[in-house]
Amino acid sequence: MGRPHDLLKLNRSPLASDAPAWAHAALSRIPFAVVRRAVYANAAIPIGIRGDVRTQRYAAYARREEIEAIVGPEQLLAAAPSADRRGLGAFVALAGLRAVRRLARYQWGPTGSAGFELATRLPTVSASSDLDLLVRAPDEVAPGEAAALLADIQAAGAMAGARIDVQLETPAGAIALSEWAAAKPRTMLRTPNGPCLVDNPWSAQPVDPSPVRGA
Incomplete structure (x- = not known):
């Protein structure tokens, strides 16, 4: 339940009492969290809580019964x-990409601050x-197709005056579109177990982030 970058609407807070006060306040105000790219722990889903500033990011876990709805980037x-x-600029660029x-x-769809604002209506x-x-x-x-796709996306960003950062989600994890388009010998693959360098992300062994007992 929930893939990296999905937004989860929570029906109650999963935070422990010793979590930062700003994290409790953030979930009280807007009960949304983002799924982190990490291994599940004891049937709990890795989530991230965002605060009012970039330095306020808190890693936690949510159980299935604490989740009311899942919003994927495509839905946004x-x-x-x-x-x-x-x-x-970010919203102008998003409109142009359509x-x-x-x-x-x-x-495809928006993640980060644009995705969070579209899902929650909170100005971020x-x-x-x-x-x-x-x-x-x-x-x-x-790589040639990736380079052409990157050029089209960058052109839309230039017209909007916004920088666009793109991740390709493969079965084994995520890679930066710009890295794959550059046709480098090895590419950084982001997996639930951490980043690693691979020759071809689609040839890499898919990683199952499903619940691991005792993790």
Whole structure:
């Protein structure tokens, strides 16, 4: 239940009493957490809590019964920012990406601050915010195709005046689109067990982050 970058709406707080006060306050105000890329622990899902500033990030775990709903990045393409927020660069870039034909071949959506704001309606995007994207790539993407996709995405970002950071989600973990497009001999693969260098992410052994008893 829940994949990395999915947002979880919680029906109650999973935090222990010794968690930071700001984390308790954040969940009290907006009961949303993001699924972290980590191994499950005793049937609990790794989550991250975000506060009001970038330095406020707290790692925790949530159990299935504490989750009311799951919102994936793809679902957020149907959401729109409030009228007074649409002019921010990240949202302008996101709107422009909907017209990128090459991107339409994939399932994709916003993560990071843009995704969080679209899901929760809490203003988290600033004028200088990057746009973070997740592109699902269950099948191998050739470096040439990745380079063409990156160029199209960067063009949309340039028109909007926003930097766009893209992760390709493979069966074994995530890679940076820019790294794969560069056709380097090895690429950093982000897995539940941590990052590692691989020749080809699609040839790497898929990692199952499902519950591990005693973890």
